[in-house]
Amino acid sequence: xxxxxxxxxxxxxxxxxxxxxxxxxxxxxxxxxxxxxxxxxxxxxxxxxxxxxxxxxxxxxxxxxxxxxxxxxxxxxxxxxxxxxxxxxxxxxxxxxxxxxxxxxxxxxxxxxxxxxxxxxxxxxxxxxxxxxxxxxxxxxxxxxxxxxxxxxxxxxxxxxx
Amino acid sequence: xxxxxxxxxxxxxxxxxxxxxxxxxxxxxxxxxxxxxxxxxxxxxxxxxxxxxxxxxxxxxxxxxxxxxxxxxxxxxxxxxxxxxxxxxxxxxxxxxxxxxxxxxxxxxxxxxxxxxxxxxxxxxxxxxxxxxxxxxxxxxxxxxxxxxxxxxxxxxxxxxx
Numbered sequence: 195x196x197x198x199x200x201x202x203x204x205x206x207x208x209x210x211x212x213x214x215x216x217x218x219x220x221x222x223x224x225x226x227x228x229x230x231x232x233x234x235x236x237x238x239x240x241x242x243x244x245x246x247x248x249x250x251x252x253x254x255x256x257x258x259x260x261x262x263x264x265x266x267x268x269x270x271x272x273x274x275x276x277x278x279x280x281x282x283x284x285x286x287x288x289x290x291x292x293x294x295x296x297x298x299x300x301x302x303x304x305x306x307x308x309x310x311x312x313x314x315x316x317x318x319x320x321x322x323x324x325x326x327x328x329x330x331x332x333x334x335x336x337x338x339x340x341x342x343x344x345x346x347x348x349x350x351x352x353x354x355x356x
Numbered sequence: 357x358x359x360x361x362x363x364x365x366x367x368x369x370x371x372x373x374x375x376x377x378x379x380x381x382x383x384x385x386x387x388x389x390x391x392x393x394x395x396x397x398x399x400x401x402x403x404x405x406x407x408x409x410x411x412x413x414x415x416x417x418x419x420x421x422x423x424x425x426x427x428x429x430x431x432x433x434x435x436x437x438x439x440x441x442x443x444x445x446x447x448x449x450x451x452x453x454x455x456x457x458x459x460x461x462x463x464x465x466x467x468x469x470x471x472x473x474x475x476x477x478x479x480x481x482x483x484x485x486x487x488x489x490x491x492x493x494x495x496x497x498x499x500x501x502x503x504x505x506x507x508x509x510x511x512x513x514x515x516x517x518x
Contacts, residue, residue, distance in 0.1 A: 258452055260441045271433045279422045289462060290420055293455035297471055297479035300451060309459055317459035321481035 214255050219301035224251050229348040233266045234273055238344050243314040243328035244307055245340030246285045248277065248347070252302040259294065262302065270304065277306050280350050284343040285336070291320070310336070376417050381463035386413050391510040395428045396435055400506050405476040405490035406469055407502030408447045410439060410509070414464040421456065424464065432466065439468050442512050446505040447498070453482070472498070 213220040225237035228248070239247040250273055256262050259270075278290050287308035294304045309316055314324040375382040387399035390410070401409040412435055418424050421432075440452050449470035456466045471478055476486040 258440065258444065259454065260437055260444060267433075267437065271429070275422055275429065278420065282420065282422060289457075289459050291455070291457045291459070292421065293453070293457070293481075295451075295453045295455070295481055297451050297453070297481075319455075319457055319459075319481055319483035321484045323485060 211254050211256050214301075217255055217299070217301050219251055219299060219303060220255050224303065225249060228344055231269065231273075233269050236273070236277070236347060243324075244309070244320065245337050246281060246287070246308045246343050248281075248306050248344070250274070250277070250304040250306065256302050257296060257300045258302065274304065274306065276350055277347065280346060281306065281308055281343060284346065285339045288316070293319075295321075308340075373416055373418050376463075379417055379461070379463050381413055381461060381465060382417050386465065387411060390506055393431065393435075395431050398435070398439070398509060405486075406471070406482065407499050408443060408449070408470045408505050410443075410468050410506070412436070412439070412466040412468065418464050419458060419462045420464065436466065436468065438512055439509065442508060443468065443470055443505060446508065447501045450478070455481075457483075470502075 215221065218224065223235065223237055225239050227235060228238050229236040230253070233253055234250050235253060237249050237251060239249060241247050250270065252262065252266065259267065274292060278292065281287065281290060285308050288311050289309040291307040291309055292304065293307075294302065296303060307320055309320075311317075312326070312329050314320075314326055314328050315322050316325075318325070377383065380386065385397065385399055387401050389397060390400050391398040392415070395415055396412050397415060399411050399413060401411060403409050412432065414424065414428065421429065436454060440454065443449065443452060447470050450473050451471040453469040453471055454466065455469075456464065458465060469482055471482075473479075474488070474491050476482075476488055476490050477484050478487070480487070
């Protein structure tokens, strides 16, 4: 048994931590891969309504925050803080939304979403009925900042994140 | 300067950490108060569609996760884990959703939402257009479990949470 497998000891009630053939986050990256660590990976969603929108996806198949190991939880919280900090510095959105739902794809993943007052759904959630068209394409500064944010993200991870 | 005020040193770019007269989470508890710590409080939302739905609300006014102090962040993560763990043990929902949006009320708060396959919006977010009526009232076992969960929640907090 490797050290990694000991560190990753899961909730025994979790139905499965094995890769599943029917799970899109087990069989693929989930979106455009921008960083991959030992436990988590970051992907760029590339939604025209929300430039800079990223997801953190657990590399292995588990469904809930409390079904994973404490080291995976610690890494997640460090990553959420590092990513939101960089997002605020580079993109300066009006608000940041963070969420882990997984009702449709029950493989643990977290959304980190920059929100602007003129985005399709603001001030509702991005899963609500849109109020307006995506206007971001008409905002070159915002698109450039999103590109900058995504390019810096792989190098931001402190040495304690692996 | 008190030790508490040093611990709570905020992001200097955060517009305000003072209580605001126009913020419903500064002027009131936000919903039915079930636990209050030094930094965070827990409230029961009492939504018939989602029995056991709770929110964690920062006691002072700040808008983003990375605008608050590291001790407030640490306490939040401990609380999220403790609350989700108890929710899964007592309520055993089909899924747990965790989210911090704050587009409408930009005072830092986190939703911890038990989800069931027959709830109004499943598998969409609770902020999406409902697909069905709230059927929870027809499920006495679920309502009893939610009541049990909420009654145990104030005593669950480990001694490290204050």
